[in-house]
Amino acid sequence: MKTSKTNSFSELIKDLQTNLHDNLDLISSFASKSPSSLFKKLNELALLTGSRHGVRLQMHFPDPQKIQDVESFGTENIGIVVDSLRKKFPVPREDIKRKAFELLGADIRAQDAYMYEGKEGIRIIKENGTIEILPGSILMWCKLDERVKDFGDWLMQHVYYPPADDIFS
Numbered sequence: 001m002k003t004s005k006t007n008s009f010s011e012l013i014k015d016l017q018t019n020l021h022d023n024l025d026l027i028s029s030f031a032s033k034s035p036s037s038l039f040k041k042l043n044e045l046a047l048l049t050g051s052r053h054g055v056r057l058q059m060h061f062p063d064p065q066k067i068q069d070v071e072s073f074g075t076e077n078i079g080i081v082v083d084s085l086r087k088k089f090p091v092p093r094e095d096i097k098r099k100a101f102e103l104l105g106a107d108i109r110a111q112d113a114y115m116y117e118g119k120e121g122i123r124i125i126k127e128n129g130t131i132e133i134l135p136g137s138i139l140m141w142c143k144l145d146e147r148v149k150d151f152g153d154w155l156m157q158h159v160y161y162p163p164a165d166d167i168f169s
Contacts, residue, residue: 007161009080009152013144016049016057017074027070035067042073056081062141076129079139082160086136087119090162096133096155100124103151133159 020027023045030041042059050057058079061067066077089096097110100122107127114121114134124131129142131151138155142148 081137083136
């Protein structure tokens with residue numbers, strides 16, 4: 001199995017969606033058994049996909065009814081852990097917030113979050129969900145539209161896997 005760190009959120013999500021599509025028969029068989037079996041199988045596929053990219057990838061279902069919505073699998077409520085021990089962002093929080101406004105639009109709210117025990121964090125509140133950004137992980141509690149994917153790509157390139165000589169852009 002090939003393992004390589006990716007700096008593209010879009011590639012990671014596309015790979016997840018392809019993996020889910022390629023395993024649709026298997027997913028369907030688990031769906032007929034029970035929601036908990038389906039949840040377990042979906043996250044096994046997500047973990048496998050993430051391992052190919054050097055991250056821990058998880059699918060979440062805050063609305064239990066969404067476990068039956070096969071069409072939404074891999075398109076919303078995604079968690080990515082790059083480095084669970086990281087406590088500080090490699091760029092100023094204000095730069096991340098500024099980029100969120102630029103890529104996600106002016107109708108968002110950006111606020112500091114999880115600011116305890118020397119940890120940093122940012123919560124982006126959108127009309128249709130939130131994005132929780134920590135120095136070593138991200139939770140996207142929203143639909144992964146093109147704007148969100150662009151922001152995810154920027155985060156991967158500048159926050160999670162910044163080049164050694166990264167200059168904010």
